[in-house]
Every structure is written in C-alpha cells, then in structure tokens.
Amino acid sequence: MEKLKGDVVVIGAGVTGTAVARELARYQVKVFLVEKYPDVACGCTKANTAIVHAGYDATPGTWKAKLNVRGAAVYPQICRELEVKFKPTGSLVVALAEDQVPHLYELLNRGYVNGVPDLKIIGREQLLAQEPYLNPKAVAALWAPTAGLVDPWGLAIAQAENAAENGVEVLLGALVEGLELKDGLVTAVRTPDAVIQTRYVVNAAGRYSDEIARMVGQDDFRIVPRKGEYYVFDKRFGYMAACPLFPVPTAISKGILVSPSVDGNLLIGPNAQDQEEKEDLDTTSVGLAEVLDEALDMMPDLPVRDAITNFAGLRAVARPSNDFVLGPAPGVPNFINAAGIQSPGLTSTPALAEMVRDFLQLAGLELKGKSKFNPYRQGIVTFCDKSREQQAELIEHNPRYGRIVCRCETVTEAEIVQALNRPVPCTTVDGVKRRTHAGMGRCQAGFCTPRVVEIMARELGLTWDEITKKGGASRLLLGQTKCSAAEKGAEKDA
Numbered sequence: 001m002e003k004l005k006g007d008v009v010v011i012g013a014g015v016t017g018t019a020v021a022r023e024l025a026r027y028q029v030k031v032f033l034v035e036k037y038p039d040v041a042c043g044c045t046k047a048n049t050a051i052v053h054a055g056y057d058a059t060p061g062t063w064k065a066k067l068n069v070r071g072a073a074v075y076p077q078i079c080r081e082l083e084v085k086f087k088p089t090g091s092l093v094v095a096l097a098e099d100q101v102p103h104l105y106e107l108l109n110r111g112y113v114n115g116v117p118d119l120k121i122i123g124r125e126q127l128l129a130q131e132p133y134l135n136p137k138a139v140a141a142l143w144a145p146t147a148g149l150v151d152p153w154g155l156a157i158a159q160a161e162n163a164a165e166n167g168v169e170v171l172l173g174a175l176v177e178g179l180e181l182k183d184g185l186v187t188a189v190r191t192p193d194a195v196i197q198t199r200y201v202v203n204a205a206g207r208y209s210d211e212i213a214r215m216v217g218q219d220d221f222r223i224v225p226r227k228g229e230y231y232v233f234d235k236r237f238g239y240m241a242a243c244p245l246f247p248v249p250t251a252i253s254k255g256i257l258v259s260p261s262v263d264g265n266l267l268i269g270p271n272a273q274d275q276e277e278k279e280d281l282d283t284t285s286v287g288l289a290e291v292l293d294e295a296l297d298m299m300p301d302l303p304v305r306d307a308i309t310n311f312a313g314l315r316a317v318a319r320p321s322n323d324f325v326l327g328p329a330p331g332v333p334n335f336i337n338a339a340g341i342q343s344p345g346l347t348s349t350p351a352l353a354e355m356v357r358d359f360l361q362l363a364g365l366e367l368k369g370k371s372k373f374n375p376y377r378q379g380i381v382t383f384c385d386k387s388r389e390q391q392a393e394l395i396e397h398n399p400r401y402g403r404i405v406c407r408c409e410t411v412t413e414a415e416i417v418q419a420l421n422r423p424v425p426c427t428t429v430d431g432v433k434r435r436t437h438a439g440m441g442r443c444q445a446g447f448c449t450p451r452v453v454e455i456m457a458r459e460l461g462l463t464w465d466e467i468t469k470k471g472g473a474s475r476l477l478l479g480q481t482k483c484s485a486a487e488k489g490a491e492k493d494a
C-alpha cells in the first residue's frame, strides 16, 4: 500500500474535478486528482449536449444561475488557452405556437435578472432566415448570442493535462473506497493501492458525490440519476441547424432540442427520465421515439434515416435542492462539495472551480501563486482541418500523417500516436476515440478499430488481446485465430 501526502485531494476527474485541479495548479499546493476509471471524462462529462448555455434558464439566486453566466463569459478564453474546440453559435428558444410566446418573455426577464447579456426576442421572419430548416409554423424565438458549443470531454482532458503539466498528480483507476476522519476533519483518502494523507478533500464525484459525502457523515442530499437519450446524425446534415434550437422548457428539463455539434454533426435530444440505477446508460425504444417525435416537431425534415448512433447520458440531480451542492460538509470544514453538478454544470465549470478555490481558502488553505504556472496546453496536431499545403508539410515532417486510420473522420496514425503519449496516460480505445475522433464517424469504428488496437499495442508494449475498450473486462479481442508462417513453423517444431 503506497503512502502519499498532499494538501488537497480532488475526487473525480470529470469536467468539474479537472477544472478544480487546474485552478489549484496555479498555487503552491500539492494536489492529487483521483479517478476510479482508467481515464478522465468517463462520467456525465462524456455524454451530454455540450452546449455552453447563456444562462436565462436557471432560477435566479440559485448556484446554477450565478455560475452559468460567469462560466459562459470565460469559456472562449479557457478554450483558447487549452486548445479546446469552442464555437460561439448563440442559441434560440423557439415558440412553435402563439400560446408559447409568453414563455419566451418569462425567460427573457429571468435572463435579465441572471445578468445574461444581449438577449432579445426575434420574430418569425428573422427566425426562419436564420434557421431555414425550422418548422415553418414557428412564430418567434428568444435569441441568446452568448451561448456556444464545446467539446466537453476534450475540455476535461485538456484541463487534466494542463493541471498535470503544472504539478498536479493524476491517479487513474483509483476508486476512493473510504475517507479517514479525526476530530471532525478528514485526514486521508483511501484507494485500493494508496492512502493519501491530506489537509483538504474536494468531492467532485458526479453521480456518486452523495456516496462520497456519506463517507464523512453528510446525509442531507442524494443524487437521482436522470437519463437523457440522443440521436446523432451524419455530418452531411450539420448544416440544418446553425445553433442549438430549444423548445420552450418543461418543469424538469430544457426540452428536446435540435443542435449542431462542435464537430459539425446534427444532434437531437435529450429526454428526461429519473431512475435509480447510476450506471444504466442503455437507450430505450420508448425514449428514442419520444426524442424523435419532439425533434420532428422542431424540424420536420430531419434526416431520420441518416442517424449514425444513439447514446444516453445520466444527469446527477441533487435532491432535495435540485441545485449544485457547493461548499463544506456540515461539521467537516475541510471537506468541500462540488456535488450534484447537473446542467448547466458543463457551462458553469470555470466559475465552479473558482468557487471551490474560494471555499478552500475560507477553510484555511493558504494559496500563494506559482511563478511558473503555464495556462497554455498544446493539443494534438490534427490533419483533417489543415490545408493541402499544410497536410503535405505534416507528412513530410512525420510520414505517419500520411497513413489514414479512421477514414470517416480522416484521423491519421500520427494523431493516434500523439494521443498515446500525453501528460495524462491514455490506455483505452475509447480514450483514443475521445482524443482523436477515430471511430466517431459514419461507420462508428467498424473499420478503424483493428488498426487502432494494433497501434495501441505497439505504442503501449501490450499484446492485442490486452487492449480494452474502456478498461476492466472490456477486452475487444479474445485471442489469435490465425498465425504467421513463422509461428506455424515454430508450432510444428515444438
């Protein structure tokens, strides 16, 4: 059992935990970021709508309302620093009937109270000029120019890498099994392989943040997973929506929307279904039918037969507050919650991280700035978005850029090799997919998986059958069915 010692342990490497870790990396403190999965961004962060919301939706006065607007404002800068894809598209809430128009004004007023800049109501003519594929029965919309699209797992990966480059120790595959307490303070974090003595703990464990809080005796909230299901359409149809198109919201969700993705796909979803099970990410025929039905109302010409995949995400809804659970646990001042981070959690991330930093300071953590903090992180040099001349230069410099591995997304061997040699280790096929997009296209990894596995085995020094999709028992290959002539000879000799 390894014995480690730090100032702060952040539990959970989703977009929240990685943002907190990066924020703390600015200061002279020893930070551990501890994640149970073999990669970052495997919880809520890997399956959501990926919208940077403007902030008109949340009830004024809530954490969600306060942090959304601040988060959206700093997104462009953070994404520039970390080389993460971000598109400032704006967003629309569309009234499809006259009786929905008063809801737009309600949202407009709520937006003013929350401090959302430049909101306005636009009429049918402008709306259909902006979004020609909308249902022509649309009557008006709320235009929110500060909304945008982001690559959510790309952001979490980039934050973790930047944190690691600035001294944070990232422990992957490290399930937090218990916390040690003494005299009303948490003193250590236990994983199967290590005990980390620490002065502070940040609980950013997403859907499991209630269970982590219970380890210090806090029992005043629980997390209810709320499923949301999606369709993803081929990139050929990304042009059909210029920005996220929301219906007027319901009591429990922002409604089923039609949206482009930051990579140019078209996306519809999510529905909202509360459930008990925290790992059930299965899509259902009933849920998908609901999604399709409502999205067709927004955009009747949706290319239904060109869906390339479906997926589901699980929101971490905190009961009873239905708000983010932020701040110290009652009676345990050095245990800081960043729990129940449901939507607009992705948007709020930068502001959440600042808030957690302030809570740590209030609890006595001294934060002296590091002179050498580097806020910049270089991403993987991608091939498909370069001009012909730039591509030729890349190939000349590194011939692996000349070998296309994923034909749908035009991902080269050079990019996959880079993904496997980053400051935070990438050891799974899904990890390669999230970093390079290999396997995210039309064929959904049908063609590129064997090549990806081959490159991973070579770079990681593993055999093919040791490579997993997402860690644990998720092996892709069970063994060899054919062998080379040389191997056959060796078998005969034996």
Ligand SMILES: Cc1cc2nc3c(=O)[nH]c(=O)nc-3n(C[C@H](O)[C@H](O)[C@H](O)COP(=O)(O)OP(=O)(O)OC[C@H]3O[C@@H](n4cnc5c(N)ncnc54)[C@H](O)[C@@H]3O)c2cc1C
Pocket: 011, 012, 013, 014, 015, 016, 017, 034, 035, 036, 037, 040, 041, 042, 043, 044, 045, 046, 047, 048, 049, 050, 051, 052, 053, 174, 175, 176, 177, 204, 205, 206, 207, 208, 209, 212, 227, 228, 229, 270, 312, 313, 314, 315, 316, 341, 342, 343, 344, 345, 346, 347, 348
């Ligand atoms: C359907 C859906 C749509 C959404 N759409 C949007 C949107 O458009 N815009 C927006 O702003 N937000 C959106 N959100 C919300 C956003 O996705 C979340 O707020 C955000 O991803 C939460 O990140 P997190 O880091 O708090 O949680 P997670 O990403 O779940 O990370 C928590 C991490 O903690 C780890 N962990 C848990 N228990 C332990 C343990 N015992 N030991 C070690 N590690 C542990 C988990 O493995 C996980 O990696 C949406 C969410 C969903 C589900």
